[in-house]
Amino acid sequence: GIQVEQSPPDLILQEGANSTLRCNFSDSVNNLQWFHQNPWGQLINLFYIPSGTKQNGRLSATTVATERYSLLYISSSQTTDSGVYFCAVDLTTDSWGKFQFGAGTQVVVTP
Amino acid sequence: SQTIHQWPATLVQPVGSPLSLECTVEGTSNPNLYWYRQAAGRGLQLLFYSVGIGQISSEVPQNLSASRPQDRQFILSSKKLLLSDSGFYLCAWSGEAPGYTFGSGTRLTVV
Numbered sequence: 001g002i003q004v005e006q007s008p009p010d011l012i013l014q015e016g017a018n019s020t021l022r023c024n025f026s027d028s029v030n031n032l033q034w035f036h037q038n039p040w041g042q043l044i045n046l047f048y049i050p051s052g053t054k055q056n057g058r059l060s061a062t063t064v065a066t067e068r069y070s071l072l073y074i075s076s077s078q079t080t081d082s083g084v085y086f087c088a089v090d091l092t093t094d095s096w097g098k099f100q101f102g103a104g105t106q107v108v109v110t111p
Numbered sequence: 112s113q114t115i116h117q118w119p120a121t122l123v124q125p126v127g128s129p130l131s132l133e134c135t136v137e138g139t140s141n142p143n144l145y146w147y148r149q150a151a152g153r154g155l156q157l158l159f160y161s162v163g164i165g166q167i168s169s170e171v172p173q174n175l176s177a178s179r180p181q182d183r184q185f186i187l188s189s190k191k192l193l194l195s196d197s198g199f200y201l202c203a204w205s206g207e208a209p210g211y212t213f214g215s216g217t218r219l220t221v222v
Contacts, residue, residue: 033210041149041199043213084153088211098145098160098170099211104153 002027006087006102013077013109021072021105023087031090032063033099034072038083046072046085077109113138117202117214124221130175130189132217134202137183142204144185145211146177149199161185197221 003026013019023032034046047054047061049070054061058077063070074081084106088099117134124130136142146158157170159177167177174193178186185202202214 031209035211035213041216041218043201043203043216045210045212048210086153086155088155098157101155106153 002029002089002091002100004087004089004100004102006085006105008105009103010106011108013074013081013107015077015079015109015111017077017109018073018075019077019107021074021085021087021107023070023072023089023102025068025070025087025089027091028065028068029089029091031099032070033088033090034061034070035086035088036081036083037086037104043086074107077107079109079111082107082109113204113206113212115202115204115212115214117217119217120215121218122220124192124219126194126221127191130187130192130196130219132187132200132202132219134185134187134214135183136204139183139204139206141182142206144179145203145205146185146187147201147203147213149201149216151198155201159187192221194221 005024007022032050033048036044049061049063051063051065058075060073084104086104087102090099114137145160147155149155161167161179175189200217203211205211
């Protein structure tokens with residue numbers, strides 16, 4: 001099956017710092033999504049981004065499908081950005097199907 | 112707007128007891144529904160998915176089963192829990208718009 005690798009596995013940031021999270025995948029994908037899991041376990045959609053670049057406030061994401069990677073940028077980090085960030089990819093071409101998740105990047109933002 | 116409800120939020124069950132976790136979606140029809148498990152650590156594993164009433168696909172052999180008795184209801188069950196069934200169980204749905212949306216999860220501890 002497809003391999004999804006996220007790096008770094010852990011990241012400690014001082015409030016206000018910028019960071020980049022990376023997701024590499026081993027095969028062509030039809031769908032890619034970034035999630036943030038907050039300390040209470042809730043998984044929040046950040047971006048649906050099979051290709052191209054999107055921005056939402058201090059977060060932005062870029063997927064280069066031909067090179068099989070996606071990047072998530074966090075700018076001016078805040079303590080509320082703490083949690084685990086997951087990249088998930090889906091190979092199916094018909095209806096939305098079975099996502100394969102990466103192992104996540106644990107982010108801790110310190111005041 | 113669409114919402115997904117999952118309950119209970121936490122559950123402590125003895126080994127050998129039955130299990131029933133429920134997930135319901137509002138504001139949409141004929142969603143694809145998914146059960147994921149997140150064990151200690153970070154990885155999310157797809158357990159079951161359903162594209163319609165009574166249609167269940169299992170991703171991994173295990174002690175659990177799933178049912179979809181109504182269009183927007185997805186149930187995860189076990190007849191006899193094992194210690195290894197402990198974890199964080201997440202229900203998700205997808206529909207016409209791209210992307211997954213997750214419920215708030217059930218933290219199950221088998222003792």
